[in-house]
Amino acid sequence: MPARTKVVTVKRGLWENLYLPEIVRGLGVTLKHFFINTLGPKSKRQIVTIDYPDVVRELPERYRGVHRLNTREDGSVRCTACMMCATICPANCIHIEAGERENPASRDIEKFPQVFEIDELVCVVCGLCVEACPCDAIRMDTHVHMPPVEHRKDAVLEKPELMSRGTKSIAVDGGAGPDWRDKYTDLGSLTQIYRPDHIERDRERPARR
Amino acid sequence: MGEIVIWALVKIAILFGFALNLSAVLTWMERRQSAMMQDRMGPVKANISGVTLWGLLHPLADALKLATKEDFVPPKAHKAIFVLAPLFAIAPVVMVFAVIPFAPPVCLKQLTAIAPRCVAPEHMQIARIDIGLLYVFAIASISVYGAALAGWASYNNYSLLGGLRASAQMLSYEITMGMALIGTFLVFGTLEPGELVLRQSTIAKWGIVQQPLGFILFFFAAIAETKRAPFDLPEGESEIVGYFVEYSGARFMTFFLGEFLEIVFVGCMVTTIFLGGWQAPGLAADGLHIFGLDLQLPHIAVVGLGLVTFTIKVFIVCFLQLAIRWSLPRMRYDQLMRLGWKGMLPASIINVIITAAVVLWMSSPVKG
Amino acid sequence: MSEHEPTPTPELVTVKIDGKEHQLPKGKNLLEALLDLGEDISYFCYHPGLSVAASCRQCLVGIRGSMVPSCQTTVSDGLELESQSPTVLDARRQMLEFTLVNHPVDCVICDKAGECTLQRHYMDWDGKPSEIDHEKVEKPKKVDVGREIVLDAERCILCSRCVRFCQEIAESPDLVFEYRGNHETLTTAPDRRLDNSYSLNTVDICPVGALTDKDFRFKIRVWELYATRSVCNGCAAGCDTEVHHRDGRIYRMVPPKDWDMNLNWMCDDGRRTYKSVAAQRLTRPLVDGEPAELDAALAAIKERLEPLLAQDRGAIGVVLGADASNEDNFMAARMAYDFLEAGHVYLADSPDNGLGDDILRRDDPNPNRAGARGCARGDLGSSEDLARDLADHKLEALYVVGDRLDLSDETLGQLRGLKLVVVQASEPSRLTDKAHVVLPAAKWAEVHGTITRTSERAKRDLSASRFGRMRPAVEPPGMARPHWDWLKRVGAVLGVTVEFESAHAVFQEMKKQVPFFAEAQWGGKIPTVMLRFAGRRG
Ligand code: SF4
Ligand code: SF4
């Protein structure tokens, strides 16, 4: 598709070319704000600054904070070192080294991250890693802002630290089978995140081709 | 003799106390005012045990910070010139204040008398020079050295380019500035600032009424001379690397202070030449006559009122300069040059011609 | 395609595909013919190098109202078929769903993910959540089936490619299916393990991630890899290979997958040769055992060789390397015959190991013995000849190219008595310990160059040329350089002013001068590609 362009011709008469009246008009705008904000009644003042850090802005529900790694029901890390997050990460700040469980029980997932590091200083907080994770292993819903650090390496969060904020995932180990709703009857607020009707919606999505 | 020295010292103290304090306040105003114009809060955090004074302590904090910062001299810089350049920049600004008349002339012996007359009143100027305004131009044109030398001595290509931009800009606008004032000289027939103020006794005689075009040209040329927005191409804070990029600490502070002193100075000049200096409407030698009010005031009070008037006017002009800076976008360098040479310079020349013609016509014996 | 067995031009017949007429060669496999036409047809079990099993039913086409697997049909005159009609596509989609009934879909931990045929077909053709609402059959996961391979029986889609490979190509029937229907499971044949010397090819041809390579397992995801086309230096066969690497580290070697062009397998040992590239390496020149700068090393050679050049050139020996490229050996031969006029020229090679078979592997474990011989102008002495000449004090100086010179302790002891021993080698060895000057050499995966593959190659290798081309996948470590480059530099300090810019320039000179290489081809530019965009393997 060719780019759509619209040519806008601005006609400037003598009045505008003189600049002065426009300068005065501009000054009028800014000075109006100035006087309202200084001399005007309190109710009309428009100052939007929040007196951080004395006043802290309320974070939106989907605010992306420091990452965390979820755990399975047995407390092990949910991450399977599939590298989806590391692959999609536009900042290339996730470093994972996969390992293989020594003696997995027959249904255990053999692969796990031996090393899982996120350089929070390099992270651009885009949240794509969370979107990409097929295992609900990584999340950014901690509402924790990355605190300042003294050394760069302190901003590289490692697995224990990431897991320390982690919780059990609402997803079902081994995928959402037909009975997943029975397993998790008390969905409570969790339903906000993945509602049963999403399944219906996904079912109706037309297959490609 | 001793008396003259003491008087000179007193006047210097008054004027510099005024100029330096005002420029310190301006550093705060620049930020607070811009914040208010942009619906922000501005700096209000500096405090001494909880007292913030609306952020008025920030200039103090700034001064402390800058004074204690590392004084860095780039390894390959020309040491002597690098050190001298800030002084080259600030010295002319300080010097030109000498000719500003900041209050009515004082008859020392009759401070309490009403409308006294004396043969040799004490002029409230540090130096009363007949060619006062020429002196201003002479000294002001030296200040380009500060910028050019700072840029050159830093041994930094960007500084050098900044210095070049500064020189070109200041040279270009100096001409307009001078030309814009010629009309005023023609009208008032004097180059002595004190005399100039005395001749603007009523609003109708103020320079801004007599020479509106001259005022506008002078004001904008003066802003360009002080290198402030919308003409801040030599050094544009966060966006344009300028001639003092290599300066830090106290030396940077000198440039910084120089810039704000220039604002005050432009305020003083505009006030003196176009806004009647210390003259206020209704303020006469014997008291206040305004809105049907006839107030007889002693000489000392009239002088005081003159001083206050002058202060207020300078303050307003400074405010206006800050407001302009935070309202107008920066020009492009070619636009700046085009405006200077093709717009303002011809306009100022036309102004001179018309003024000269009118003055000639008014004073011509054939008239009427 | 084949130069060896020219096929008679096949008779063209008219076939109607989705209502459009095409001329196709009679008797050709229909699936192959359709794929040649650019038809997009999904398939799992068909493999151009194996017999037809028609077990997956993924390649269905509609012929006269019924669905038939195209891989089991041949092109015949007047054939009318549907390949992209809604019914046919639907049938294929249903087959795909059927294949997925018991598939665990553990792509997240599956090494095949990213180059998996099942994944690709699902993304291309289906893309819907599963509608199966009963438990999947659980089968053994992580079964150790062989020396190199782990089996995940759940992921296996029972295409039998691996079974057929073992039977037909490796001629070692190691794999079988047990049970039937829902419970059909791949397993090893009784008393056998998947231990044949070509076993890793099953990992490549497995369309899913059921068979995984123990060595590669969980190391890296395939889409993070880059592929560089090169030649295996494991034995004289010189199989074409793709070196998969990232950030200067090689992760695996696989046969190139353009099957129809160069039907290619690789032996298991060959795939592991990448490990020696990252092994302990020489990274700096050594002079008398001490690390030295490049110039110092070259100066030392000049200083000690020049007196000899003036007196007794006959006492100089040069050793060509059976592990060095044609270009390297050409440069070494030039040095030996033209410039040093050395009295003795030898060939360092490893003895035949008897591991050869008539599939791919040769007895000769040297990648380029033939090339080195091709460069020689006369007979080359063996290492025994070298030992004898040393014992007879016929040598004063020795210049060794390559890592393959293996001398007895006694002979090594005699080396110290020489005026100068220069060794260009990539790894430290007993020989480099004894050498006066050691120059660190780059390995095959780090250089451009050609090698000469011996005689008729494997019977399945249809289009292989006699010369294989190496391309650099990784950087040589430290100050290591290609042999030819060292020889050029040594020549330069000794006063020979032949300037070769690159291995290609050496190659062209060699092709001009040595009749043996008259037909050699440098080979086109095959860029290193990122596997993220490489589709599927298997
Ligand atoms: S939020 Fe974005 S940048 Fe940060 S780790 Fe995740 S994918 Fe990478
Ligand atoms: S995408 Fe999820 S499961 Fe995969 S490596 Fe990242 S955190 Fe682990």
Ligand code: SF4
């Ligand atoms: S074989 Fe393919 S579809 Fe199956 S788990 Fe592995 S990548 Fe996924």
Ligand code: SF4
């Ligand atoms: S292991 Fe792979 S190649 Fe063998 S039958 Fe199963 S899917 Fe086919």
Ligand code: FES
């Ligand atoms: S490819 Fe034809 S049946 Fe499997």
